[in-house]
Amino acid sequence: AVKKLHWPALVRMGDRFVVVAFANRTRATAEEFAALANLSMDHYVSDYHQMLRRGDVEVVLVCVPIPQLLPIMRDCLAAGKHVVCEKPPGVDFAEARQFLALSDQHPQQKIMMTENFFYRDDLRLARLLIDQGAVGHPQLLLEKWVCQLVPTPGEYSITPWRYKPAYRGGPLLDGGVHSIATIRLLGGDVTHLYARTERINRTMDAPSAMTMTFGLASGASGNCVWGFLGNPVVDEVRDTRLYGSEGALVSSRGQVKLVRPDGATEEYRVEPFDTGHYNMWRNFHDAVIHDEPIVATVRQSFENMLVVLRALESAEQGQGVDVAAAGVTPGTNGVPLWRPRGATTLFDGLSCAIRRIPSATP
Numbered sequence: 250a251v252k253k254l255h256w257p258a259l260v261r262m263g264d265r266f267v268v269v270a271f272a273n274r275t276r277a278t279a280e281e282f283a284a285l286a287n288l289s290m291d292h293y294v295s296d297y298h299q300m301l302r303r304g305d306v307e308v309v310l311v312c313v314p315i316p317q318l319l320p321i322m323r324d325c326l327a328a329g330k331h332v333v334c335e336k337p338p339g340v341d342f343a344e345a346r347q348f349l350a351l352s353d354q355h356p357q358q359k360i361m362m363t364e365n366f367f368y369r370d371d372l373r374l375a376r377l378l379i380d381q382g383a384v385g386h387p388q389l390l391l392e393k394w395v396c397q398l399v400p401t402p403g404e405y406s407i408t409p410w411r412y413k414p415a416y417r418g419g420p421l422l423d424g425g426v427h428s429i430a431t432i433r434l435l436g437g438d439v440t441h442l443y444a445r446t447e448r449i450n451r452t453m454d455a456p457s458a459m460t461m462t463f464g465l466a467s468g469a470s471g472n473c474v475w476g477f478l479g480n481p482v483v484d485e486v487r488d489t490r491l492y493g494s495e496g497a498l499v500s501s502r503g504q505v506k507l508v509r510p511d512g513a514t515e516e517y518r519v520e521p522f523d524t525g526h527y528n529m530w531r532n533f534h535d536a537v538i539h540d541e542p543i544v545a546t547v548r549q550s551f552e553n554m555l556v557v558l559r560a561l562e563s564a565e566q567g568q569g570v571d572v573a574a575a576g577v578t579p580g581t582n583g584v585p586l587w588r589p590r591g592a593t594t595l596f597d598g599l600s601c602a603i604r605r606i607p608s609a610t611p
Contacts, residue, residue, distance in 0.1 A: 318334055336426055362545050367587060369524065374603065384497060390435065390491050459473075541590050
C-alpha cells in the first residue's frame with residue numbers, strides 16, 4: 250500500500266510533507282522503498298520506537314498488517330505524533346472500540362484512517378449530484394464487487410496475513426469496508442441488514458463471498474454482493490447504482506452516469522482517475538496546519554467496520570440484525586462531503602478535470 254498508493258500521492262506533495270524517517274523490520278523491504286523514494290538508508294530504522302523518539306517526526310503513517318495496527322497506533326499517540334493509520338480499525342469489535350477510545354483520549358492530535366473511497370473524485374461527484382437532487386428521493390441502492398482474489402506475486406494478495414487472516418471476516422472485512430464507505434457516502438447510514446456468507450475460495454481461510462440486503466436511515470433499501478473468488482471472473486463491472494423517484498445514478502471507476510425519467514442519459518468522466526489518496530493526504534495536511542475537519546475519522550471507519558461485523562453476525566445467526574452496537578453512541582449522521590480547503594466548488598485547486606459526455610436521448 251505504501252509503494253502503490255501512499256507514495257504516489259505523497260511524491261506530489263513535497264511542499265506539504267517531507268519523509269525524514271522510515272521503519273521496517275525487514276531491511277530488504279526498506280531498501281526497496283528507499284530506492285523508490287530516492288531516500289538514503291540513513292533515514293531507516295528497524296525498530297519504529299526509535300523513530301517515535303525523534304523530535305523532527307510529526308506525522309506517522311502506520312501501514313502494517315491489520316493485527317498490528319492497534320498497538321503501533323497506541324505507541325504513536327503516546328509519543329505525541331499525529332497519525333495516518335491503515336483501515337480497518339482493528340481485528341474485531343473489541344479492538345474497534347479501543348480505536349474509538351484512543352481517539353477520544355488524544356483530542357489534540359490528528360488521526361486519520363485511510364478510507365480513500367471517501368475522497369475519490371468520481372464518488373464525490375456522484376454524491377454532489379445526489380445532494381443536488383439529481384435522482385430525487387433515493388429509493389434503492391445496489392452495489393456489486395466480484396473479482397478473482399488469489400495469492401499473486403507483486404499484488405496485495407501475496408501477503409500470507411491476507412489469505413490466512415487473524416482478523417474477523419478475512420477479505421470481507423479488509424475489502425468490504427471500502428464498499429460500505431461507498432454505500433454510506435452515496436446513500437447514508439445503514440440501519441439494519443440481513444446477510445449470508447460463503448466459503449468458495451480455497452486459497453482464503455475465511456468467508457470469501459457475501460450477499461446482503463439492508464435498510465438505510467433515509468428509508469431506502471439496498472443490496473450488495475461481494476465475491477473474492479478463487480476462479481477467474483468474466484465481464485464483472487464493479488459499480489454502485491442508486492435509483493430514486495426522479496431518475497437513477499450509476500457510479501463506476503472514474504465515471505458517473507445519470508438516467509433521467511424519460512430515459513435520457515448524462516455521463517461524466519473524471520480524468521485522470523485517482524484512488525483518492527492525494528485528496529486524503531491533502532485533507533490531513535489541512536487538518537494539522539489549519540485545523541480543518543477530517544472526513545476519514547476513526548469514528549467513520551468504525552461505522553464502516555461495524556456494518557461488516559454485523560453482517561457477519563447476521564450470516565452466522567441466520568437472521569436480520571440492527572446495525573447499532575450495544576454500548577456505542579449510535580450513528581454519525583452520514584459521511585460529510587470533502588471539499589478542498591477554501592474551495593467554492595468541489596474540484597477547485599485539484600488536477601483532475603470533469604468531462605461531460607453529450608447527452609443521449611432514448
